[in-house]
Amino acid sequence: MVPADVFRFTLTTFRSNRLRLGLMLSAMVIGVAAVVILASLGEAARRFVIGEFSALGTNLVLVFPGRTETSGGIPPLVGEAVRDLTIEDALALLRSPAVIRVAPINVGTAPVARGRLERDATVVGTTADMLQVRHMKMAEGEFLPAVDPRRAEPVVVLGDTMRTELFGTEPALGQWVRIGDRRFRVAGVLESAGESLGIGLSDAVFIPVASAQMLFDTPSLFRIMVEAKSRAMIAQAKQDVIAIIRDRHDGDEDVTVITQDAVLQSFDRILRALTLTVSGIASISLAVAGVLIMNVMLVAVSQRKAEIGLLKAVGASPRQILLLFLTEAGLLAFCGGLIGVGVGELGSQLVQWWYPVLPMGAPVWVIPAVLAVALLSGIIFGVSPARRAARLDPVQALARR
Numbered sequence: 544m545v546p547a548d549v550f551r552f553t554l555t556t557f558r559s560n561r562l563r564l565g566l567m568l569s570a571m572v573i574g575v576a577a578v579v580i581l582a583s584l585g586e587a588a589r590r591f592v593i594g595e596f597s598a599l600g601t602n603l604v605l606v607f608p609g610r611t612e613t614s615g616g617i618p619p620l621v622g623e624a625v626r627d628l629t630i631e632d633a634l635a636l637l638r639s640p641a642v643i644r645v646a647p648i649n650v651g652t653a654p655v656a657r658g659r660l661e662r663d664a665t666v667v668g669t670t671a672d673m674l675q676v677r678h679m680k681m682a683e684g685e686f687l688p689a690v691d692p693r694r695a696e697p698v699v700v701l702g703d704t705m706r707t708e709l710f711g712t713e714p715a716l717g718q719w720v721r722i723g724d725r726r727f728r729v730a731g732v733l734e735s736a737g738e739s740l741g742i743g744l745s746d747a748v749f750i751p752v753a754s755a756q757m758l759f760d761t762p763s764l765f766r767i768m769v770e771a772k773s774r775a776m777i778a779q780a781k782q783d784v785i786a787i788i789r790d791r792h793d794g795d796e797d798v799t800v801i802t803q804d805a806v807l808q809s810f811d812r813i814l815r816a817l818t819l820t821v822s823g824i825a826s827i828s829l830a831v832a833g834v835l836i837m838n839v840m841l842v843a844v845s846q847r848k849a850e851i852g853l854l855k856a857v858g859a860s861p862r863q864i865l866l867l868f869l870t871e872a873g874l875l876a877f878c879g880g881l882i883g884v885g886v887g888e889l890g891s892q893l894v895q896w897w898y899p900v901l902p903m904g905a906p907v908w909v910i911p912a913v914l915a916v917a918l919l920s921g922i923i924f925g926v927s928p929a930r931r932a933a934r935l936d937p938v939q940a941l942a943r944r
Contacts, residue, residue, distance in 0.1 A: 563839055564875070570835040571879025571921070572886055574828035575913050579887025581825045582909040584894070585818025587901040592810045594902070603676070603803040604780050606636075606767040606788070626792050627763030630692050630752060635791055636769055639783035641776040646673040646768040647692060649755040653723040655748055657709040664705055665747040666722060668755020676770050679744070684716045684731025687751055695753040699727035703735040704745040722748065723758050777802050822909065829916055832879070833924035836872055840928035844868075844935075852935065861933035868929035869922055876921020880914045 608628045633647035649668035654661050671689040673679070679686075686700055699720060706715050706729075715729045727750060735745050756762060771780035781800055789796045854864060887905070895903040 567836045567839055567875050568879045570832035571876055571917055572883040574832040575880045575883025575917055576887040577828050578822055578825040578913045579884055579905050580890045581821045582818055583891040583903050583905045585821055586906050587903045589814035590902040593807055602771040602774055602777055604769040604784055605801050606784055607799040626797055632791055633767045635787050636784055641771050641780035641783055642769055643772045644672040644676050644770040646670055646676045647752050647764045648766050649752055650765045651759045656721045660709055667747055667749045668752040670752055676768050680734040682732045682734045686731055692752050695757055696751045697727045698730040700731045700749040702733050702745040702747045705748055706732045725758060826916060829920045833920035836921055837924035837927055844928050844932045865929045865933040868932050869925050872921045872925025873918055876917045880917035884910055
């Protein structure tokens, strides 16, 4: 019996037992589709988080007041800072040869009004370097003026949504708006940029950091964004930042300094492990599908005794009977796996349609891995029915005993 004969015999068996075929295929399809969809969700979460952090800019070192050791939290949820971060601290960081730009940041919420139109908005106090550090783009006008950051200027840059809500179709450049109890002249409007780490840039307004300190009545900074000259100099920039702040704060290392690469690597490891875990849990359904294949094939052996007896009577060996049933189980599992991959990809596309923010797509290793596991599951659980068929006595099989 050559392989072509085995294959033709298996296809004939499938055509003559379509109900049994449908039951076994559906079990494998559901199992494989579940693995593909869950793996795609895990990968989408990883891509989303990495994309959010990458949107912050490149080669970044983030400086937060306070140390994580004081409370065990994650910046900026840290303990009480020994000393506030100031604009002078931010300017001092430019002494590092590894640092190319520094953007001190203050963040708060205040009402922004033009005439009778008013709405609360996120107010970001920063400097001109913020535009390049965060890779933002202007839709019209200019960003904040490149002046001494300790100098308060009455200028504001509006997010795209803020500009539309306050001015509609009217020109915004050169107009005055009120933020809190102060007036600011509109210098520019940002391009639509969506959200970044939960902050809608289109709904925010940007003013000079010194103006923000006066508006919120605080001398301290929320954080400092530092851009290293290159990816290779990030580690040196971090060391220099720590040393400069320690020197300015009388020997106290009372800040938390993290690099963008470190955050990305941590999230990448966590979310890859999560993807593997949920994929492993979903793979249990493949074992359940294998059990179903085994049970259905055991019933099929009892129903096909005459067929098996006839094969043995014309000279088929127990090994050939074993091969026939294992081929049937393996082909069922593999075909179910292929259909399941298609169903899983379709399900992933539907999830992306419902939640466009998630970049759905299974990792490259998932499809070959899940097909291999499906095939292996079918063969392993097909061994018991195949061995039972191979051990049947031809005379008793023909007599259906």
